[in-house]
Amino acid sequence: MAEVAYYTKDGLEKLKEELQQLKTSGRANIAKAIAEARDKGDLSENAEYDAAKEAQGHHETKIAKMEELLANARLLDESKLDTSKVLALSIVKIKNTKNGATMSYQLVSESEADLKSGKISVTSPIAKGLLGKKVGETTEIQVPAGKMEFEILEISR
Known part of the structure; x- marks a missing residue:
C-alpha cells in the first residue's frame, strides 16, 4: 500500500x-x-x-x-492545525545554538520541498528532529555534517 x-x-x-x-x-x-x-x-x-x-x-x-x-x-487545512508544537506544514524559526544563525523553514511533503524557498521535507533529518517540539525547546539533530543543536524560536502557519 x-x-x-x-x-x-x-x-x-x-x-x-x-x-x-x-x-x-x-x-x-x-x-x-x-x-x-x-x-x-x-x-x-x-x-x-x-x-x-x-x-x-x-x-x-x-x-x-x-x-x-x-x-x-x-x-491539510492549515487553519485547523495546532501551532503550539511543530507539525507538518508548520513554519518554524530556529536558531543554531553554536553560531547564533537563525533560519525559517516550512515543513512540507517530499514532493513540495524546495530549499531555495525555505520548504524542507518532513522526512529530512532537520524536520524529523523538529517535529513535536515546542517554542523554547532545544533539539540536537544528526545531520550529514555532524550533530547540530537548534532552539525553536517561533512556530506559525
Whole structure:
C-alpha cells in the first residue's frame, strides 16, 4: 500500500497540473516521436523507434506513479492545525545554538520541498528532529555534517 502524503492547496494543485500536462502534451509529443521514427522505414533496425517506444514506457510509468501519488494525497487545512508544537506544514524559526544563525523553514511533503524557498521535507533529518517540539525547546539533530543543536524560536502557519 502506498504512503499517504499531506499537501498544501498549492502543492496539490501543482501536482494535478503536472499530471494533466503529462497526459496531454507529454503523450502527444511521444506519439509524434514514434510516428516520425516509424516513417523512417524498417522497424527491426530502427534505433530511433526503439528509443521512442522506451521513452513512451517511461512516460506512462511516471503518469501511473503520479496518479498513485494523487490517490494517496491528502489536503491539510492549515487553519485547523495546532501551532503550539511543530507539525507538518508548520513554519518554524530556529536558531543554531553554536553560531547564533537563525533560519525559517516550512515543513512540507517530499514532493513540495524546495530549499531555495525555505520548504524542507518532513522526512529530512532537520524536520524529523523538529517535529513535536515546542517554542523554547532545544533539539540536537544528526545531520550529514555532524550533530547540530537548534532552539525553536517561533512556530506559525
